[in-house]
Amino acid sequence: MHLKYESTLREPLVDGVKDYHQVTEDIISPIEAKPGKLWYVGFFISLLLLGFGIFSVTWEVYYGTGVWNLNKTIGWGWDITNFVWWVGIGHAGTLISAILLLFRQGWRTGVNRAAEAMTIFAVMCAGQFPIFHMGRVWMAFFVLPYPNTRGPLWVNFNSPLLWDVFAISTYFTVSLLFWYSGLIPDFATVRDRAKTKLRKLLYGIASFGWTGSTKHWQRHEALSLVLAGLSTPLVLSVHTIVSFDFATSVIPGWHTTIFPPYFVAGAIFSGFAMVQTLLIIVRKVLKLEEYITLGHMEAMNKVIVLTGSVVGCAYLTELFMAWYAGVPYEFATFYKYRAAGPLGWSYWIMMTCNVITPQVFWFSKMRRNVAVTFVMSIIVNIGMWFERFVIICTSLYRDYLPSSWAYYRPSWPEVGFYMGTFGLFFTCFFLFAKYFPVIAVAEIKSILKTSGESYKKGMEQYEEQSAEVFEAGLHHHDDHHHDTHGAVAHAHN
Amino acid sequence: MAVKNFVVASFSDEAVLFPAVKKVRTAGYKIHDVYTPFPIHGLDHALGLRETSLHTAGFIYGITGTTTALSCMSWVFNSDWPMNIGGKPHFPLPAFIPITFELTVLFSAVGMVLTFCYLCQLAPFVKKHIFHPRQTDDLFVMAIEVTAKTNTEELKSFLASIGGQQINEQRAEAGWWYGRFDQDDRLFEAKRVEAVNA
Secondary structure, X not given: OOOOOOOOOOOOOEOOOXXXXXXXXXXXXXXXXXXXXXXXXXXXXXXXXXHHHHHHHHHXXXXXXXXXXXXXXXXXXXXXXXXXXXXXXXXXHHHHHHHHHHOOOOOHHHHHHHHHHHHHHHHHHHHHHHHHHOOOHHHHHHHOOOOOOOOOOOOOOOOHHHHHHHHHHHHHHHHHHHHHHHHHHHHHHHHHOOOOHHHHHHHHHHOOOOOOEHHHHHHHHHHHHHHHHHHHHHHHHHHHHHHHHHHOOOOOOOOOOOHHHHHHHHHHXXXXXXXXXXXXXXXXXXXXXXXXXXXXXXXXXXXXXHHHHHHHHHHHHHHHHHHHOOOHHHHHHHHHHXXXXXXXXXXHHHHHHHHHHHHHHHXXXXXXXXXXXXXXXXXXXXXXXXXXXXXXXXXXXXXXXXHHOOOOOOOHHHHHHHHHHHHHHHHHHHHHHHHOOOOOHHHHHHHHHHHEHHHHHHHHHHHHOOHHHHHHHHOOOOOHHHHHHHHHHHHHO | OOEEEEEEEEEOOXXXXXXXXXXXXXXXXXXXXXXXXXXXXXHHHHOOOOOOOHHHHHHHHHXXXXXXXXXXXHXXXXXXXXXXXXXXXXXXXXXXXXXXXHHHHHHHHHHXXXXXXXXXXXXXXXXXXXXXXXXXXXXXXXXXXXXXXXXXXXXXXXXXXXXXXXXXXXXXXXXXXXOOOOOOOOOHHHHHHHHHHO
């Protein structure tokens, strides 16, 4: 029951005159139609990239990590940069679905499904980098603590790299469970309206036999709420732990206590940018502009400008502390080799893309402009890639010993590996966009009567009434508890 | 698990459904279930269902994870293979926190989802009777169990009077069975019951 009252002053979350059936039609029918030409082109390009990635990785596994341009000084290069970048992108989905659920932000319903899918695919991409950086990848299972025949020699539970193993795998599992439990009812919707036998069979399997029973919904709600409650600290912990990989070391430029909040803000920043990039395309291609509205984009742009500014503050704080702490090595890292020096250009790309350009989102006109948002989302992701590159490489390439100073540029297998993860990401996303309900159908239906445009219009007459008149009107209804709703329905008729 | 007879009515609006549920219950009929395309807050209370204890289960799974993580790590570092890592203590509690936290969340989430699937009998290849194909689309479908005392015709006209639409009778398995949604229901039990009656 939608007893929650929402002011008509708030922008509707679902545009147009719609009933429940229309919502189903709009969101499910792209699954039932043949994909367009663009889909095939995009999917084919993704597969090509994925293929090239597999080739590059095979090359690396066969010849060893020596084919990467890493050296004694720069032990972490593109691989860990890409790892942190992808994990960061993977933060928006859970943030949208968990934190915004706890904060009762209705707008999350339009974008959460796609954002969660993006999270899962991004974490899959991220995981590849540390695994293949191990070199002898067939021994990757050594990171798991299990009673083994080597002593048993256990993993070091004090190591942040091991914390990462636990954090990333937990994050992936919980995000997957959260995403899939939300998908079950929507798969049932696809199944029950399916015309072909194959679709009935496959969505029948995927929907786990969901019927929509009241008791099941009650448990489903409880499950979603608790999973959201668990995911909220989880999403913060994951990038905190990723930042510990650096912060617990003694390398100037890494050894800073500001890293956890700074990394989390950066992760949300880049994650929302990636959600924008994908959703701007999805809403256009699948004609879902009435569900993923300009209001949704504006809300996300607000998050982008907030987190971008947090990140900007962190950059300045780092610079200040490097000077204020009075440690010559810290000072040298930040002022001589990061903001200047042979890799200084990457620092200024980072500063421009992450701190300066997102300030356009202080203007409502810019936040609601699709083209600006799309371009900005890509700029932000370039900037956030460079942030990780700057943190990792500019802290390493000027060592304590000038004799070990080095420069770093990637070799083709490193670039190929990165391109391959794009292939993996977009292959998954194209399949998702074609075969999965890209918007949470059941959740949209549950906010339709409070936040749908046509229903909000119906409430306007009640907004203008005084409280006394409204209350007097209530007593005409039989059932006292459901008055607000009755009023909405009545107004709609 | 039994094949039962049901009288099924559909409602197209929550505003009609709620008073209808109340009236059906007051009239003494046994509502088998109400199927809805999305969660309707308050319907569980209207149907007299008790609150779910899934959160409690989640809490128990969570503390199981906490205990598992802490006890395993301390056992490894203190008794199974005490190792001197840079002179650091063998029970470095702060360094154990991240993994402890992650396992708490992992156990709780996995445990809750499995419990949820078990309680609601959800699994791949599980099939249940769908009373109306649009109960996952836009209709709120009420299934009332026909008992020995039920006057079906009276019930049907009663449902019609309180706003029910597309009222019909269905004979169906009330539980779940392994099956495929692209094939017709195979009600083995139904045949058996009929054979016994004949």
